Amino acid sequence: MGAFTHSLKELHTMLHNNEITVEALVRQALDRIKEVDGTVGAFLRTDEEKALARAAELDQQLQDGTADADEVLFGLPVGIKDNIVTKGLRTTCASKLLENFEPVHDATVVESLRDAGAVTVGKLNMDEFAMGSSNENSGFYPVRNPWNTDHVPGGSSGGSAAAVAAGEVPFTLGSDTGGSIREPAAYCGVVGLKPTYGRVSRFGLVAFASSLDQIGPLTRSVEDNAYVMQRLAGHDERDSTSANVEVPDYLAALTGDLKDMKIGVPKEYLGEGVSQGVRDRVREALDTLKDLGAKVEEVSLPHSKYALASYYVIASSEASANLARFDGIRYGVRRDADNLLDTYLKSRSEGFGDEVKRRIMLGTFALSSGYYDAYYKKAQQVRTLIKQDFEDLFLQYDVIIGPTAPTTAFKIGENIDDPLTMYANDILTIPMNLAGVPAISVPCGFDEGMPVGLQIIGRHFEEATVYRAAYAYEQAVGIAALPEVKGGAQS
Amino acid sequence: MERISKEQIRHVADLARLELKEEEIAHFGEQLDDVIKAAQQLNELDTTNVEPTSHVLDVRNVLRDDVVKPSLDRDDVLKNSPDDDEGQIKVPSVLE
Numbered sequence: 197m198g199a200f201t202h203s204l205k206e207l208h209t210m211l212h213n214n215e216i217t218v219e220a221l222v223r224q225a226l227d228r229i230k231e232v233d234g235t236v237g238a239f240l241r242t243d244e245e246k247a248l249a250r251a252a253e254l255d256q257q258l259q260d261g262t263a264d265a266d267e268v269l270f271g272l273p274v275g276i277k278d279n280i281v282t283k284g285l286r287t288t289c290a291s292k293l294l295e296n297f298e299p300v301h302d303a304t305v306v307e308s309l310r311d312a313g314a315v316t317v318g319k320l321n322m323d324e325f326a327m328g329s330s331n332e333n334s335g336f337y338p339v340r341n342p343w344n345t346d347h348v349p350g351g352s353s354g355g356s357a358a359a360v361a362a363g364e365v366p367f368t369l370g371s372d373t374g375g376s377i378r379e380p381a382a383y384c385g386v387v388g389l390k391p392t393y394g395r396v397s398r399f400g401l402v403a404f405a406s407s408l409d410q411i412g413p414l415t416r417s418v419e420d421n422a423y424v425m426q427r428l429a430g431h432d433e434r435d436s437t438s439a440n441v442e443v444p445d446y447l448a449a450l451t452g453d454l455k456d457m458k459i460g461v462p463k464e465y466l467g468e469g470v471s472q473g474v475r476d477r478v479r480e481a482l483d484t485l486k487d488l489g490a491k492v493e494e495v496s497l498p499h500s501k502y503a504l505a506s507y508y509v510i511a512s513s514e515a516s517a518n519l520a521r522f523d524g525i526r527y528g529v530r531r532d533a534d535n536l537l538d539t540y541l542k543s544r545s546e547g548f549g550d551e552v553k554r555r556i557m558l559g560t561f562a563l564s565s566g567y568y569d570a571y572y573k574k575a576q577q578v579r580t581l582i583k584q585d586f587e588d589l590f591l592q593y594d595v596i597i598g599p600t601a602p603t604t605a606f607k608i609g610e611n612i613d614d615p616l617t618m619y620a621n622d623i624l625t626i627p628m629n630l631a632g633v634p635a636i637s638v639p640c641g642f643d644e645g646m647p648v649g650l651q652i653i654g655r656h657f658e659e660a661t662v663y664r665a666a667y668a669y670e671q672a673v674g675i676a677a678l679p680e681v682k683g684g685a686q687s
Numbered sequence: 688m689e690r691i692s693k694e695q696i697r698h699v700a701d702l703a704r705l706e707l708k709e710e711e712i713a714h715f716g717e718q719l720d721d722v723i724k725a726a727q728q729l730n731e732l733d734t735t736n737v738e739p740t741s742h743v744l745d746v747r748n749v750l751r752d753d754v755v756k757p758s759l760d761r762d763d764v765l766k767n768s769p770d771d772d773e774g775q776i777k778v779p780s781v782l783e
Contacts (some may be wrong), residue, residue, distance in 0.1 A: 198761065284727040352742050394744050407742055436749040437742070506727045516703060525778055530769035536781045541706040551707055552713075557719055558695075560703040562726075574729050576739030581732065583740055616725060632743030656744070 197224040198231075199363020199678060204420045207366060208268045218258070218271035218315065220252040223315045225273035228364045232681045237339045238359035240278050240382045241320035243285050246570075247273070250315050250568040263313065268423045270313030275359045275368040278319040279326055279402040282306055282409065285316070287403050290334040291324045293528045294546025303400020304413050304432045305369060312427050313549045320368060322631055324549045325519065327377055328352050329496040329621040332612050333551045336417035341610070344678045348604040350380030356414045357384035361480070362681045366414045368425050371401055373408045374507055375601075375625025381414055382600035382649020385639045386624040387421045387666070388414040390625075392657050394439035394461050396578030397432030403512035408507075408629040417675045418638060418667040422446035425659060437467075441657050442581040449513070449601050449660035450667040454478030457665060458593045460495035465624055478599045480642040481650045484672050485665070486657065495593065502578050505628040508619060509575035510630070516559030522547065534640060554615060572598070590655045591677025595665050598622055600637040600649030624651065634659045639676035691720045 202210070210216045226244055233239050254271050257263040263270055276282060279289045281299035283306075284579035290295040306316065323333035331339040331354030339354040341347040342362040351356040353370030360368055367472075370377040372390035383387025389412045397410045403409060413424035426447065431440040461482060466475050485494050524530035524543025531542035547625035548556070562571035589596060601621055611618040628635040633653055650669065654662040696716040700707045707715065761774060771778040 237715070270728050297767055301761055341778060394746070432742075433751060439744055439746065499732075502729055502732060504729050508722060509726050509729075520704075524769060526776055527767035528769075531689070533779060536779050538705045539779050545706040548705075553707075553711075554715060554718060554722075556703045556705065557699055557715060558722055560720065561691075561695075561699045561723070562700060564699065571723075573739055574734060575726070576741055577734035577737040577741040578729050578732060580737050582732070583743060615779060616721055619722075628739075661693075 197227060199228060199681070200224065200366045201363060201678065203417055204268050204272060204365070204366055204415070204423050207272055208270065209284065211271045212265060215366060218254040219248065220271050220272060222247050222251040222315055225365050229318070229456050232362050235340060235345055236358050236680065237337050237363065238321055238355040238363045238364060239287060239318045240288065240290065240321050240336060240355070246285070246299060247315050247317045249427050253275055254313055254315070255637065267312050269309065272314050272367070273307055273317045273365050274314045275318055275320045275356065275365045276306060276316055277322055277353055277356050277368070277370045277372055278394060279322060281305060281400040282316060284317060287402070289325045290322045290336055291547065291549070292335045292554070293522050295529055297527050303399065304397035304434060304665070306400065308427050312685045317365060319445060320353070320359055321514040322350035322355055324552050325402070325515070326352040326371055327515070327551050327555055329375070329379055329618055330611065332521065333353070333549055338608060342681045343385060343605070348383065348608050349645065350383035350456060350601070350605060352376040352532060353414065354380045357381050357386055357388065358414060360384070360386045360414050361678060363678055366421055367413060369411055370414050370672050371409055372629065373404050374511060374629050375622045377412045377414060378600050378619065378625050378635060378649065378651060381637040383605035383647065385420055385647030385679070386414055386416055387638050388412065389421055389425060389659065389662070390628065390634060391429065391662055393635045394437055395634070395657065395659065396428045397435040399432055399434040400587055402683040405511040405517065408511055409512060411528050416678070418663060418670045419450055419630040421636070422663050423452060429659070439541065439657070440500045444660050445526055446660055449664040451664060452668050452671045454490040454665065454668045457490040459490050459492045459588050459665070460487060460490060460593035461595045461678040462497040462500065462596060462598055463494050464497055469620070469623070470599060470602045471539065471643065472598045474601070474648050477648040478650060481641050481669060482597065483654060483671060485571055486650060488668050488672060489512060494590055495596070497589065497627065499578065499581045499585050500627060503582050503630060504619060504623050505577040506575040506621070507626040507630060508543065508558065512555040513562045513572050514559070514561035516556045516563060517554070519556055536542055545649065579617065579630045586631040586633055594661055596653040598651055601625070604643050604646035604648060610665065628653055632656060634662055636662050636666050638670055691716060691723065
């Protein structure tokens with residue numbers, strides 16, 4: 197059977213024409229994972245027994261004629277990032293501290309996919325607690341880029357992107373706090389959407405930075421992405437930050453028509469620090485969009501260069517508060533000591549990896565007495581200016597476009613102990629989290645054999661416009677190919 | 688601003704409930720110092736009278752009716768606890 201290469205819609209049609217069964221699709225995923233994941237490392241664990249049992253139920257529904265014939269996700273295997281809780285299926289955030297954590301409920305997005313008939317086959321590797329841009333911070337093993345296994349897949353949803361690129365599953369869920377869906381999507385040559393903040397429920401997403409985190413889909417194509425997003429979007433009373441805003445028909449936005457669309461291209465996003473190869477591919481993509489009838493103009497997001505510093509202060513501050521709950525008392529791995537304080541200290545110090553400790557330290561510092569105004573409050577004020585930059589441009593432009601990442605995927609080990617260089621990979625994705633706006637990464641060709649991502653950014657709750665632009669571009673250049681991934685021994 | 692002292696690093700680690708080895712104090716201290724220096728770039732901007740943004744959407748005080756609903760089963764929740772006894776989570780001694 198090999199890699200998944202069909203669109204979700206094609207798989208759906210095959211299922212309903214009795215050309216294939218849900219069981220066969222689930223087995224294809226499990227077999228493909230066995231075949232290549234020793235090399236790729238995208239999955240932390242699979243749940244073969246439950247997935248096959250669920251497949252049998254769904255096949256029965258198909259036979260009985262009770263399956264929803266309009267539900268495209270019905271019967272399709274999915275991988276879930278390991279910071280999204282799954283009832284009865286271990287959820288570790290790729291941290292040793294949560295190695296034994298078995299959630300007692302499902303995240304809202306997991307429920308939604310289950311209700312649609314998708315089958316969770318396993319949990320996806322990531323940077324520990326979603327902190328990282330390369331997946332080298334997994335507490336268990338790194339993920340490798342399916343295009344070249346010496347390179348990183350990006351992070352923190354590296355497993356989610358690599359699993360799609362390696363054809364292990366047709367779609368996955370990731371989470372994006374500062375680029376964690378879009379950067380790995382760009383590095384692995386797949387499509388990844390970070391929705392508007394509040395568009396998708398965060399209930400059951402283990403919190404990293406609560407004012408920035410969003411869950412979103414990673415897929416091979418824009419159409420696939422829209423099908424998944426249609427199921428994820430919507431209000432959830434269990435997440436008080438989820439927005440009660442009507443969900444449009446995303447598929448209806450995929451018209452291929454770009455006439456009169458106004459596109460702004462921030463000069464800051466094609467300047468210094470962005471590699472020549474990435475700039476060339478993005479300029480070519482902009483030419484394609486012009487040929488399709490869009491109006492493309494150079495614009496400015498003047499506070500762009502301050503986004504990185506603002507983000508690292510805010511995200512780390514929120515993380516230092518959110519991760520205080522991991523103390524070895526109610527769940528997770530406890531390191532026994534003589535008294536309570538030493539139990540906290542040992543459980544946390546032995547359970548967390550270096551990057552998580554660095555961010556907790558930074559956040560604790562920024563929130564500590566005497567430094568709060570100078571760092572945390574200042575960063576929040578700068579966040580306001582960054583948000584206003586976007587609001588100003590969106591008065592005149594329908595979407596803003598630039599690269600997703602300043603370079604293609606770098607080599608494993610290249611930046612691992614240099615936080616500032618590593619953080620700079622997120623310079624083009626962070627501003628959207630600070631502003632809360634939706635953004636997608638779509639493949640736009642290659643530089644020296646590695647994929648380049650085009651980032652399309654929209655107004656709050658205008659994912660449909662983002663999809664419209666992304667789809668028209670993708671139709672013009674064709675859906676990106678997947679790499680040849682060969683199996684190999686467990687690294 | 689001066690470099691962050693080892694005492695400050697120890698204090699922050701203490702607040703964060705992290706126990707750092709001597710070499711970690713030196714190593715993290717240096718990295719933290721670099722990141723904080725980079726963050727001082729924000730001081731180039733005049734933010735007088737700029738409201739801080741803690742949340743991007745205009746949502747506040749989300750209220751709902753106070754209706755009793757089933758909550759998670761206690762035995763299920765305790766399954767994840769490292770140590771429990773008689774329906775409660777056990778911890779090491781708090782007082783000497």
